[in-house]
Amino acid sequence: MNAGPKRKEIMTRETVDRVVDWFARSEIPTIDLTGGAPEMIPDFRYFIERVKTLRPSRRVIDRCNLTILLEPGYEGLAQFLARHKVEIIASMPCYTAENVNAQRGQGVFDSSIKALRVLNSLGYGSDLPLHLVYNPVGAFLPGPQAELEADYKRELKNHFGIVFNNLYTITNLPIARFASYLHRNNKLEDYMQLLIDNFNPATVSGLMCRNTISVGWTGEVFDCDFNQMLKMNWRNGNGPLHLWDLDPATVENREILTGNHCFGCTAGTGSSCAGAIV
Numbered sequence: 001m002n003a004g005p006k007r008k009e010i011m012t013r014e015t016v017d018r019v020v021d022w023f024a025r026s027e028i029p030t031i032d033l034t035g036g037a038p039e040m041i042p043d044f045r046y047f048i049e050r051v052k053t054l055r056p057s058r059r060v061i062d063r064c065n066l067t068i069l070l071e072p073g074y075e076g077l078a079q080f081l082a083r084h085k086v087e088i089i090a091s092m093p094c095y096t097a098e099n100v101n102a103q104r105g106q107g108v109f110d111s112s113i114k115a116l117r118v119l120n121s122l123g124y125g126s127d128l129p130l131h132l133v134y135n136p137v138g139a140f141l142p143g144p145q146a147e148l149e150a151d152y153k154r155e156l157k158n159h160f161g162i163v164f165n166n167l168y169t170i171t172n173l174p175i176a177r178f179a180s181y182l183h184r185n186n187k188l189e190d191y192m193q194l195l196i197d198n199f200n201p202a203t204v205s206g207l208m209c210r211n212t213i214s215v216g217w218t219g220e221v222f223d224c225d226f227n228q229m230l231k232m233n234w235r236n237g238n239g240p241l242h243l244w245d246l247d248p249a250t251v252e253n254r255e256i257l258t259g260n261h262c263f264g265c266t267a268g269t270g271s272s273c274a275g276a277i278v
C-alpha cells in the first residue's frame, strides 16, 4: 500500500466512538485493526478498551509492523496488547535479514526480531496468538503456505529462539506502491498475466470481501482494504456511505465491487487477510 510514518490520516475520537457505537449494534465477532501503523492513532488504546468492554470475548486483531513496539512514545504497548488479549498479526516478509531489510528498510530485521522476543516473553506465540505475514519480494506468487510456515518456524526458532502460531502468505496486489514498482520495472503487464493465468475458481467462496467489511479512517465503508486504496467506496446517494449510516442487518448479500486487481486474490491458492484460501 502507500502507508508510511509520514502519512497524516488520523482517525479522530469522534470517528472512533461512532465506529464502536455501530459495532455495539452488530453481531460481528472480529475487529481487525490495520494501517499504516494503527497503533499511531492517538486513541488506539481507547478504541481497544471500548471494544473489549462491550464484549470481552470479541476477537480484536492488531496488524502490527513490530518495530512500532520499540519506538519512543510506545512504551508499554506490547504489555497493553497482551493484557487485553489482542491477537497480533505481524509483517515479516522473510526469516533472513537481507530480504526483510530489502523490503522494509535497513535495520528493520533486527528490530523485528527484538520485538518478537518481547512478544514471546509476554506469552505471544504460546498463550496468546501471534501470526506472521509473508508476501513475496518481487513479481511472483507466494510459495505453498504450509511449507513456508515450516521453514519460518525452523529458522526463527533455531537462530533466534522465536516461536509463533501461523504464517499467512499474502499475494501482492497490482495497486498502489507495488503497481508503481511493477510499472517502473516494466513488469505490470506480465504480472497481471501471471495472476490471470493462475486464476483458481476454488478460491472465490473464501474471498475476504465475502465475510469482511473495511472501514476507512473517516468511517467510509469498502469491500476490502484494496478497494479502500482504490477509493471504490460504498455509496449513499451521491456521496460515500459511512459506517454509522449502514444498517448492520443489510451487510450480508451485498454486491461486491470488483476490478482487475481482484485477480490477485484468486491466483493460485488464493490470498486473504488470513493468508492462502485453499
Ligand code: SF4
Binding pocket: 207, 208, 209, 210, 223, 224, 225, 226, 227, 256, 257, 258, 259, 261, 262, 263, 265
Ligand atoms: S480485491 Fe477484490 S477479490 Fe480481493 S478482497 Fe477485494 S473485492 Fe474481494
